[in-house]
Amino acid sequence: MRIGVFVCHCGSNIAGTVDCAKVAEIAKNFPDVVYADDPMYTCAEPGQAAIEAAIHEHKLDGVVVASCSPRMHEATFRRTVERAGLNRYMFEMANIREHVSWIGKEQQANTNKSAELVEIAVAKLRNNRPLAAKTFDVTKKTLIVGGGVAGIQAALDCAEGGIPVILVERESTIGGKMAKLDKTFPTVDCSACILGPKMVDVAQHPGITLYACAEIEEVSGYVGNFSVKIRKRATYIDWEKCTGCGACSEKCPSKKTPDVFNEFTGTTTAINIPFPQAIPKKAVINAQYCRQFTKGKCGVCAKVCPAGAIDYAMQDSFVTEEVGCIIAATGYELMDWTIYQEYGGGRYPDVITSLQYERLLSASGPTGGHIVRPSDGREPQTIVFIQCVGSRDNSIGRPYCSGFCCMYTAKQAILTKDHLPQSRSYVFYMDIRTPGKMYDEFSRRAVEEYGVEYIRGRVSAVYPDGLGRYVVMGADTLLGEPVEIRADMVVLAVGIEAAKNAPALAEKLRISYDKYGFFMESHVKLKPVETNTAGVFLAGVCQGAKDIPASVAQGSAAAAKALALFARDKLENDPQTAQVDARRCVGCGKCIRCCPFGAITETEIRNEKKAQVIETVCQGCGLCTSTCPQGAVQLSHATDNQILAEVNALCR
Amino acid sequence: MPVMKDKELRIVGFLCNWCSYGGADTAGVARAEQPTDLRIIRVPCSGRVDPLFIVKALLSGADGVLVSGCHPRDCHYSSGNFYARRRLEVLKHFLPALGIDNARFEYTWVSASEGQRWQQVVTAFTRRIHTLGAAPGFEDAPLLMKTADMAPAPLRPLGTGKNAPLESLKQAIKEKLPDLACVIGWKQGYDDAHTTPLFAKKPEDVDELVWGPLNAANLAVYLPLFKGKKVGIVVKGCDSRSVVELLQENLVAREDVTIFALPCEGTLDMGRVNEKLGRYNVVGGIAHGATNITITTDGQEHDFSMAEYAQNKCRGCTEPEAVLSDVRMGDSPLVQGEAPVPQELALLDAMNLDERRSFWRTQMERCLRCYACRNACPMCVCRDYCISDSRDPHWMTQEAGVTQKLFFQTIHALHLAGRCTGCGECQRACPVGIPILGLRQHIARTVGELFDNYRAGIDPAAVPPLLGYEVEERNIREREWK
């Protein structure tokens, strides 16, 4: 081989603590290395041009770049060598920035280590083989999990782009959390008024198939060709027949059913349509409370339903959809704030969550938009808002900021003043975080125009004063003294966490999630929509806290990723797949059993059972390679011999 | 490549591309200062890290090896690290059997965002390796010769199988023979005191079948060679476990094999028998008592009581009867008591790490790499494509050094993890009597301890532990490290 080595200075990032020229000089003595240089910025245009020139001039057939992490620029340099006519896999990187120059200050040790890392890379490269991608067909259809505003936006954008969409929603209606909100910041326009039309569009768009009351059961396949099994939960109502007239819920005798949509601020009937603008506007029976199910007799709804849609015998059913990509938009839930015993741990009826407060504010809520205390129905005079309940609190293992609470607290305080002009509102806050367009102006209005009293400090305790009100004890850290407020109502800005089933879904989608259940994007900065599984994209809060505009933007971004994927008729696989040496294979099937992707099947060659890799399914983990005792399955680009070459270069 | 003298030690890291390599990057981005000893090899997934890479590095001069992958449940490939966890945990238990301090090997989980944790991991591990110092080698370990004790009293009365219904069995075999390509059994070998495998194809061949304590060889080793053909096999209890294991691994089809079984009363340790017989020209005869056999050589009688001359494995045997059979005859023996720690294993257990390195160096020096151990092993199914003598992959050289030889034993033992039934054929086949069975017993014990007392070769439908995983492992507590 004829190998060229480029030891990047990265300005002073590397050269500050590594003698790059010396590393290049040492590299010249490595086997097959015929050229070495130490450019200032290898990744910059002149640096890349120099690599191309060297490939031509020195007839290189392999290149090693010692610079930053391959996770940063491997793709860049692969394209560089490809432009110069080399196969992109005849390239290796030595990470001498993140793994050397940035973590140690001793130049001698760093220089030595860099040279060794280059040596490993050369050793590996000498065992590299050119690899070529294979092409395969694509199913041009998108599946979206979650019908909140992010999922709705992604669905509409995909469908508008001509790509059929399957939208799967766990609840009986789409709309997500946004549908529960009264008004939205910073414009204070009605949430239902701006979301409603989009929901209707979803229902009416011919390119969108909506499965509500449905969940993902199984996912198999790979980018371009996923097969998704969807569980349609039994609603006990034939939605083909249901007209959404609501006659059933009017007559339903089981009126003490907890109202999930209203965040348990009221009760509803066992058969109901969650809210008037629900899409699909279809009734659902809550079997836990329906007398037909709990007592075995009732049947009132079946009698009154003019369409004859009630079907108590309904079972869960399944449907399988073939799609080319999947967008996860499963949103969030509020954390269980009742672990805060100092706020009563849920024992005090007038200490409520901000989302419950939204339902109290909403004209379609249980109180018709009147702010009253859940305990006695009286209008509160003093309301205390406590921010960061379950956010930025390391003591309960939740260090992250939930992102939008500062803004909605300001909004709720403003709306409170609108509803109850005589009322006084206090907001306990840690910091006000309002970095959006018109956001800070909005929160200032709460203080300046609406007279909301902002107190910088945490609340140490909330307790009933025995006379029907609540004592809110806290600290004003600006004044440096304790504060005690008698409040009629306390609203907690409860922090968010990922949807309960997010980890289970992540495992089905083979994507990663963090310890709070939020899905992991492929790169925090540069790939915020992609995941580590090709063809699975993220939208909305399932990826991390964000407000409505950001969720909508990410929904559109995910749709753009889907549309870009489908802009091609054929896809190329990553050729870093496992290969079977049929001669070595004894057909024991251990690899088949281990493969996380079902990418290995059994085949027969001359009447002997052999393993066979489906290259388009193989994701290149190499588990099979370390499982096969005789080394018959080798992962291209990470073969036993390639890794052994690296080990041998280090240990001899 | 030499390390920086007196400053660095050789520490090799295998990091998965997605989490831990990213975590190391994150640490770099955060300028989290770390010791400079570690050299990172990037692999796609911790599941790609064949434990043999680690042994290879440690035997080749690495002072420490660190594997890091995504946290359980976070694997980029969904389950690679679950498999890795089992395999690496088994390795961690196994290394001391070789005489390698398993503190020199660690595996852990670091996510791409945990730069700080990565810094802690590297710092702590490097400190640990520096505390341990440079790894001692095998080639220059002082010589140490030790031999295993004889096993304690057997769990069942041992005998010579004199009263076993051999004639009825022959009749049964003859009845089935027309449908079978052959029936594998034992016949008299080069003299009365030795047996050799019998491949009966004709009824008169069946008459050559013998039964008794000389039938030490495990004939299951031949079954995969008849793949696709219908064959019969006569088994002892231990042999039947090998058959079960082959069935479990799809190397033999259940419908293709007819298993004939008699209850085993124990087999002789031919190494010791031959030693006692010494040099002789001819065997004058062999007489079977109930619990002993008498061999006459050159006119001199030698008495071998089963109690004294049975193989160690027979004394600890809990399955004298086949665990799976089609034709079964004879009375069931009564097994009482728990299997003791096998003697070869007890011998290893009684040594410290230094002694074990010395022991293996002393033992391995006389290995000729004839691979009788491998080829006699019914579970060595790679056959002609064993990685020990392949160039691609190129795990081993032809060099005759102790580390190469010991590395082969490691390959064999690790490949047998969860598969070895303890039949002992490897050790019995060794012409120079190297007590290599201890390594297999060690790993089988580890597998049992880690995976709910799993024993290989009991249930053809069982999932072998290293081909499966639990999301929460009951007996692996890898996360307690830091």
Next chain:
Amino acid sequence: MSAIRFATPDGLPAFLARLSENSRILAPAVKPAGKRSVIFEDWHEGMPVILEKATVPPKDAVLPQCETLFTYKKSKNPDNREDVALCLENRAEARPTVIFACRPCDARGFAVLDRPYLKGPFADPYYKAKRANLTVITITCASGCNTCFCHWVGGGPSSPEGSDILMTEIDGGFVLQSMTEAGEKLLESAGLDDGREVFAKAEAARKTAWASLASAPAIKTAPQCIAALFDNEQFWQEHTEACLSCGACTYFCPTCYCFNITDEGDAFDEKGGRRLRSWDNCMSSLFTREASGHNPRTQKALRMRNRIAHKFSTYPENWGAFSCNGCGRCISGCPVCLDIRAVVLNAIAAAASEA
């Protein structure tokens, strides 16, 4: 006239100590284990003197299990990195070596090895150097054993072929008789008592040993018979069914001399690359596997045929002697007790019945 000396059992350590001043001594050493073995090892003072037949023949002294033939290093011209210099370093090693107390069959093994390695069109320099520095002291056998058959193949319990000194146990000690010049020289400076007086006792002991052997069948026709059976696949298959294809028979054989050549390491590394010669095993499928993957001898029966034919047919054709000296290690070392004697006798019988 050969030198004849006498040594008491107690005198042997001193004798070996004296020899070890100038030479490496390879002497049998016992390796205790469940299955005990006896291995030739570098002898040093304090080690017991063992006279048992070794489990492994002393072939390693001239044909090591693995030897580095030479190392090769490449270095780059600092001014022009494409200009690479190659430096070879010959590693043929030959220090004076005495094998003590091998058996006549072992010694005859050297005679078998000498032919292809020294007497063919090319003498092997590595072998030659070692062989020239080797002195073989053989202890004659007092009896045969259940697996050995030296007298079938031209040897015997006191066969001198390949030995420099024959040593025979008699009452009260050992008679050492030089068979070659080298042996004579060694004995003359060995500081041992004269043994001519008791030499007759030694001769008597050797005769007794011969007489104790069971009569040997005639296998002179083996070369032709085996050649005639070459295409009789069934014969070879029947005799190979139990074979495990391991290397116990060949690696423990004093006459097997096939080798493999591999390169290890890297020419640019400090240690350089190593060209290795190591024993090869014709019973393994790898022996004949070609680079293409094709293998003319995939079946173990064909490999067994090769081994038997080489020892009893083709080698004799080329060199006029069997390349088997009847030590019987392939029988005693075989994990499944395959018996080469039976194969040869059956071949002769089968050829006769075919004819």
Next chain:
Amino acid sequence: MNYAYYPGCSAKGSSADYEKSTQAVCAVLGMNLVEIPGWNCCGSTPAHAVDTELSAALCSRNLDIAAQQGVEKLLTPCPSCLSNLRHTAKRMENPQFRARVDELLDNPAAPDFPGVTSVMQGMAAHCDANGIASFIRKDLGQLTLAPYYGCLMSRPADIMDFGDPENPTLMECLLAACGAKVLDFPLKTACCGASYGIPERTMTARLSARILRLATDMKADAIVAACPLCQMNLDLRQPQAAKEADAIFAMPVLYFTQIMGLAFGLSPDTLGLEKLRVSASALLDKLEPAPSISKTPVEGGQSCE
């Protein structure tokens, strides 16, 4: 059943009534409290904030005595003693700390100390709610009680082992088992300010007043305390608190052992009620004979723990 017992210094002075009632109630429950011989102060003076090791040496000596007695568990009525003893046991796990403390002691402390637990926890472990109910002779059904643990009893959570430090419930459990109406008293773990009783009298008065006011507003018949210092503070300084709060308080502050003793039909003298500054007579008036000796089992009958 015998229990090793560390009364603490208050028991011999300011909280003699706590001690008296504890002994009496434990006797009823069949808990024989055996005082460890030659015990000394637990170091719960301001000293422990000044010199941890010296304070730990004091505790270690007590724990060592208990260890020499061979007891497994040591009971103490006082939360402050409990806190100090437990903190010491925890700190002594650190070998360096232990070495420094050992230097201060005549003999090195025993390697293993017995576990220390409060009398309250000890009672709950000794018998379940039904067990307690079986001793009831007086009906407390007319009593509304505000359980008050004080700030020390449940904090820090990992040392004191009282469940949620903001919302312990063990005392409620015992009082309910005795048949009283128990308030969900929000300030049950709030500070009464007792430790600043001398340097910051106003603050102490303010903090105490907060608790007294809430109990009064919640119509409690009594505050039930578990800490000698709290009890003394809330009872003895009630006029000061009332003055600070510009209110009138007449809130009896009893120990939980006294309440239990009343339920068990013990006489006020036996329980040391005469020592209260705010009389409990109103409370005594509400007691009625238990309707029947064999009470119906308390719901579930489970342990309070």
